[in-house]
Structures are given as C-alpha cells and as structure tokens.
Amino acid sequence: MKPVKVGLLGLGTVGTGVVRIVEGNQEDLSSQVGSPILIGKVAVKNIDKLRNIEIDPSKLTEDPWEVIRDPEIDVIVEVMGGIEQTKEYILEALNLGKHIVTANKDLMALHGSEILAKAQEKQCDVFYEASVAGGIPIIRTLIEGFSSDRIIKIMGIVNGTTNYILTKMSQEGASYEDVLKEAQELGYAESDPTGDVEGLDAARKMAILGTLGFRTNVDLSDVSVKGISSVTKDDITYAKNLGYEMKLIGIADRQDEYITISVQPTMIKQSHPIASVNGVFNAVVVHGESVGETMFYGAGAGELPTATSIVADLIAVIKNLKLGVNGLKAIVPYKTKKLQSDEQIFYKNFILLHVDDKAGVLARITQIFAEYDVSLASVVQQPNEHNPDAEIIIITHKASKANMDKVLKHFEQLDVIQRIKSVYRVEDI
C-alpha cells in the first residue's frame, strides 16, 4: 500500500517525540490506517545540529516552504511554535490542500478562527489536540464525547510549570522564589517564566477550551488573567488549614447564554480529585448539563505525551484521507458570544486582612460587606504572628465580582485596615 507522507515543521522536543512514535509504533499505526506512515521531510532551524534521534539527513531542510510545497506530502505536523510567520506557513499549506496537525496553542488561541475557516473552505482537517493539556485528549472529548451535551463550566489546571511551583510550595512549605529557581534548574520553567507564572499560557488554553465548550469564538482578550507570582507560602498554609489547596485554575463558566473566562490562583477543596493533581500534571474538569461533573487528568507537556496527541490526530487525518472525508466534520463555533458583566459573575472569596488590633474593627469590616450585599461564610480574627496587628480571615458566600470589587475598594480607604494581604477565589466544586 502506498505510504502516507508527513511533513514536519520543527524537530525540537515534541518533534523528536513525533518521529519516535511514528517510527517506533509503525506496526500498530499502519495496521490502523491501512498503509505505512512516513516522515517525508523535516524543517529545522539548523541542519547541522547534533540530535538525539537518528534521521536521514537528506530529509532535513532549513526552509519550511520546502516542506509545505512538497507535492508528495499530504499532512503537515507543525511543532515549531511561533505565531505570525507560522500562521503564514499553515494558511499556505491549507491553500495547497494539505491537512494540519499542530501543537501550537498560541497560534490557535490568537488565529484559530481564521485558520479553521480557511480549512473549511479548502475541505482540509486542522487538528490541535496537543495544544491544550499535552497528553490529555480533552479537545476530542469536548468535540465528540460531549457533542450531545451543553457545557456549563470548564475548570482546568492547564499549566504544568505553575502547578509544579504551587505543589512544591504546598508540600515543602517553600517560598515562591526558591521553587521557581529550582523549577528553572530542572527545565520545568523557562529563564523568562512570565508567560507561565503570570497566567498567559493558561489563558490561551482556556480561550481554546472555552471556544470548544461553548461553541462560540472566545478571544484571548475575553480572558481575565492573574498569575501566581504574588502567592506566598503563608497563603498556602491558610488555604490548607481551611481544607483547601491553592491551584492556578482556568475557569470558563456559562449562565444561560452568558459566559465568562478567567485564570487565577484559586483555593480548591481538598476532597475533590483535582486538588490531588500535583507537579507538572494537568487536569480539566468539565461540567455538562446532562453528564454532570467529569475530570480528565494526565501529563500536560513533555516529548512523548504531547507527541501521543499529535500522532493520534495524525491517524485521524489519515483515516479521513482514506475515506475522502477530510474537513467535513469540522465544528465551527455558531453561537453569538455574550460575556457576563461583573454583576453576573459570582464566586466565593478568601480575604486576608491585616488590621489594627482594637475593638470595633471587626464590626466595621463585616458592616461593609453587608453594605455591598456580600454575605460571609466565616470570619476569624487572630493575633498576627509577625507584628502587633491582628489578622482577619474571611470566607464569603458566593458574591458578584462587582460587589466584591466595591468592598475591596472601600477597604483600601479604611484607616483601620493596614493592608489587604490576600484575596483569592474559592471553589468548593
């Protein structure tokens, strides 16, 4: 049977994994698609670089266009990263009728709708399972597994770097700075960790999940983002004492036809399985009207887990190719986007205040919550270990973001409050 030829853009960690799986599992793969799968051509940055995988040098090129324009290549696997230039490559590949498998969350979060529209026009497949949560088949699950349901909420630990940092801080009582340094030495965090620790990477993935879950085009700018760089080891201790773990959680939430998407450090009830998702692992909780609560857990990154998703997409493309049905099952978001206002967004809050240690302060503070219609689940005042002030630890019931913002603004002007030490979203799920 004539082999299917695949062009590879990029031969870094994930690209190497793709070659390993396609070559190592060739027998299993070809018995599923009915013909051999060959890596035909590979675009790399530097053709002379030493690699920890054997590959026929005649297949390597430093010119991506050579891969894209090779008439023998049917499918392009894009694992080079990058946004604008890469978009050009992919649009041109689609123009030439080639199918795309990509791991590029940045590209899909920013230009997904344009790329998917072009794919539909050209009746080509564009699959991107590996772009969110590495080895977890969450995109397939949202598109196919829950095609019958209406999603209410998606909650995800979708960034391994921050989950590694928060896990270490929680398990070892270490500071953010120390753990970040260690993560950088281990290669779990980049030398400039901003994209991970400030939540942008998670926000891009949540834009993709929100688009699929709610069947409407969620833009990156629709996602409100707060990272973990201000989380202290004390915050984590408070969380644990109250029965919570601190996690960087992406939340996509729908009430009727109004949606909201955010990423922020969140206190998660310890009894829920997602609170036990530690280290570089990822997990996504999907709550559907009919199916109820589900969770999907696995490696969020890494050579082979990510390549597993890419090659699974590749098999899907090749099966469609053999059946002549590429591009015909694409889901194009068909709903008009309506975003929740701050008055419509409701959740519980944890608030830690440093206040003057004198009579009447607690009463004044609880009164302000009442003024803005925020009701309280618990309030504890205790002496502060580190200085002469008192600490007040508050957990609210679900309150609107608008009202909570007003409370916090009022607090800033209140002279008995020395400092609003911490504010976190709380999820009891």
Place this chain on the structure above:
Amino acid sequence: MKPVKVGLLGLGTVGTGVVRIVEGNQEDLSSQVGSPILIGKVAVKNIDKLRNIEIDPSKLTEDPWEVIRDPEIDVIVEVMGGIEQTKEYILEALNLGKHIVTANKDLMALHGSEILAKAQEKQCDVFYEASVAGGIPIIRTLIEGFSSDRIIKIMGIVNGTTNYILTKMSQEGASYEDVLKEAQELGYAESDPTGDVEGLDAARKMAILGTLGFRTNVDLSDVSVKGISSVTKDDITYAKNLGYEMKLIGIADRQDEYITISVQPTMIKQSHPIASVNGVFNAVVVHGESVGETMFYGAGAGELPTATSIVADLIAVIKNLKLGVNGLKAIVPYKTKKLQSDEQIFYKNFILLHVDDKAGVLARITQIFAEYDVSLASVVQQPNEHNPDAEIIIITHKASKANMDKVLKHFEQLDVIQRIKSVYRVEDI
C-alpha cells in the same frame, strides 16, 4: 433537511434520558449533523405504563421487531438490556443495514466480537460508549485519543454501587451490611446485589476495556474476579492508617505481549487522585507507553450521564451516515491473546494475620515469605484489641501471584496462625 429517524429499544431510566436529550438539545444536535433527529419508534415492555416523560403513544410498540424492521429507521438505540434475545435483535438490525448504539455491557462483554464482526460485514456502525463508565467517554479515548500509543495498564473504578458502599464504609466507619441495606433503599444497589458486589459487573466492563486497550479479544472468562462482600470496616481502617483507601479496582495489565485482567478490592495510595473518587462516581486510569499516566473521571451511571454518551454515539453515527462512511473506522482486535501465568503477575500485598501471641511466631512467618521469595516492605505485630491473640500486618514488595498463593497455602497449615484475616492487592501507582 430530511430528519434522521432513530428507533429506541427500551424506555426505562436511560431510554427516558435519551428522549430528553434528543428533544431538549435538538437545536444543538441538529446544527451539528445538519438535519433534525427524530425518535421514530420505541419498543417498551408495557405500552400502558405511566411514564414521567411525554411521548406520542402512536410511537410505542410492545414488539421490538416492529422497531427493527421499520424501513424508515436508520439507527437503533438499544437500552433494553438482556443478552441472548437482545443479541438476536441486534444481529437482525445489522443484517437490515441499521446502525447500533448500545449501552449493554453484558452483551458487548459476552458477544462483542460476534456483533462487531457482523457490523464490519454489513458496513454498519456499532458504538457502545455508554456500556462502560456511563458519562465518561473512555471508549472513544482508548480507540481515538490513544490510537497512537501502546497501553500498558488500565485501572478502573467501574462499578458505582460498590464504590458507594466502600466510600460510605470509609467515611462513616459503617459495616458492609448496613451500607448495602442503605444503598438498596436509595436505589444504588439492586435487591439482589450479587452482580455488583461480587464484581461481575466490573469484570464485564474490564473485558471491554481490556479488548480495546490491548487490541485483542478479552473474554469474560479471562478476568479473575473477587468482590467486596468480605471487606470489613476493620480492613478499611487498617488501609487508612497505612495511607490507603480501599476501592474495588479492575486492573488490565500488560507485560510485553502478555496480559492479565482482574477485579478485586485493592488498597490505593491516598495521594493519588483515584483514591478521591467517591460515591457512585467512576474513574479509569490509563497508562500508556508514551502518554504516561492519565485518568478519566465522571458519573458511572444515571439517566442523563449515560444518555449523554448514547446521544454522542448517535451523533457520530449520523455524521458518518451523512458522509457515507459508516462501519469503515471500526477497530477489530488484531493481536493474538497471550495471558500472563501466575508466575508473571506481580503486585504488592497487604496481609492481616491473627497469630498466637508468643515468641518466635513472627520469625517463623517472615521465614516462610523468604522461602517463597516474597520480600517484605513492612511487618507490624500488635496485640489484638478483640482477643488474646496478636495481629500481624504485612505489606509485601511486588511478588508473583504464584508465590503469594504458595505462602498463603503454607500459612493455612501453620498451627501458630489462627486465621488469615485479610489479603488485599496494594497499588501505589
């Protein structure tokens, strides 16, 4: 656009859920498949029964053949249960070129290979996502999400009744008998609970998962089964004190080309997310050579969760129908089955012995382990609260099942051992 007509066999809990979702989510569903989906005819046991769903009485029949032979019906959804008679219905429907969606794990575990062969012959789809772990799309995940990988191990909590019982016993320190009675009153356990509590239901699901994961035909008789009826509240307390939760776990394991499948009460490390899977929830851990460890969690049963999977399958059938590609993506197991011998099956064990409280007993016992090459991770001897004997609590390192069986046989003949109180598999995952 001409509607697609669906025939329903059965209108119990799950069948009612199917009607609710197909009618309630019609707009979302039809926008995905490009035409309305109609429930055309429904076979029920008693046409006059009062139902908590409105359905046009002219669609009801007491004769399943009327549904199967209706020329206007393209897809049969089978939610009536049963094995031999139901198999006849399904084979005849396939003969007539109709596609099948079924939730029937008993049927698929016992006759899946025959049904799938007939489907392939007739180029029909047979989808059965709902047959294992209700709302969790685990079958789709094994077939498509991990098509690129080679599965090493599948571990599942796939029976909600037993998980409910063990959870209650663990959380409330209640006895097996009391919790079973409560579960029966709540409708979580049947009046004859044997199929659930003795592990047969879980075994059938594991046969299905093993077949898909290892791409070889696993028969029900290949699954070794032990239920939970002999688990005591003391056992659960011991497990907790050692950092474990007791769960009824199905395990499908592969070493090279040799597989083994079993269901038994198992002590699971508390720190792993699967240990937090409580109540009637299900979860399946899948370990792949490339993807590493993943877990899928959700409702294992219930009207709407199960119906979610059925209607997702229905959408997949209808999409294939529109593209003219039904039956062409079927995965037929292609590997020769090789079962592990007891010498090849390795795992850790928990053993609780009641022994004579005198010098030398512990030495004698540890010596017997050594004789059969079973090495020990920990041994604790303590006075028995309830009588004058001593208790010995042993955790072994991984040992072959064959050797462990020899140790236990030897113990039975040893007069210083009053009783082998409990033996459980231990999984540290």
